[in-house]
Amino acid sequence: MSMRTRLVAVVVVALLLSGSATAYAAWSRSAAMAATPNVRSGNFAVAVSWVTPVPTTAMWPGETRTGVARVAHTGHGRWQYLVASATGTASLSGLTVTYTTFSGGACTATAIPAGAWSAVQPNGTTVDICVHATLGAGAPSAAQGTSSGFTVVISGRNQSTS
């Protein structure tokens, strides 16, 4: 067997052993399509809103005020959501914003980590998220009478249909 033949044989064996999906030879058949076939892309939309805004009642150190946000999906395919860390909290020393799930008509103790994509959600579903604004127990006396607005950005992205 010549050198060239042996080289070809080695390459063929390597391709067969690599197991890549692109190395398959497929059986195929064809059929005629309708006279005016329609091919179109899907759509994807996510809407965010307050079910209950965070109450603005003044807080003592260690107190929390809780609101409920709603994320609603419309369109095709499954989806995921992500709640980013709140911004703009620096004006009130000791203020932190955290998130938990909402289930059975009440907020649970299950934390939603900021900045992490959720589990894949079914198509066309709605998710409620509890938003907790807490004034830290060690907030300084200088924080008295101060206030801060904050912003929560919620993102959504599509997933495959199945």
Add this chain to the structure above:
Amino acid sequence: MHRTRRTPPSPLPRDRATRAAAFWTRTTVAVAAAALLVLGGGGAAWAWWAISGSLNGSASAVQLLPPTGLGCTESGLLNIRLSWTAPVQTLPAGATRQYVVVAVGAGGATTEVSAADTTTVRTIAPGAITQDGTTTLAVQTRVVLPGTTWTSAVSNTVGVDRNWLFLYYLECA
């Protein structure tokens, strides 16, 4: 005429082991390159549609209220007696309200004249006032919380006189 076919000169003789080693080196490189091309190009490139929305909220902290109605009366020969009205403000569980009498100096700087106490009256002895002449006194609310202590702004002020000539005594100005 018979033409003689000339054969090219033979290359320099090479060792059989050297030729085999060179062949397998080239073969290994070729197989590795082929495997990388096959394995590296097999995955599909996913693209996500993404969209974001934002919600705005706000939060505020309590403003501690100072006492009101601070008054001064002489008490005994040398002392003065201060009294005031407690602020109407509900405290959270685990918090304690106290009051502290302060001397108010230039620029609003305060110096404690008496220890914090929960009562709304305070007797001030001459020894607590170190400044000759008139001293401005006020009272502040102090709330002791589990993780911090908050102090209010000063109440209304009263003046007290300290006079060294008469064995230093205090009187309400």
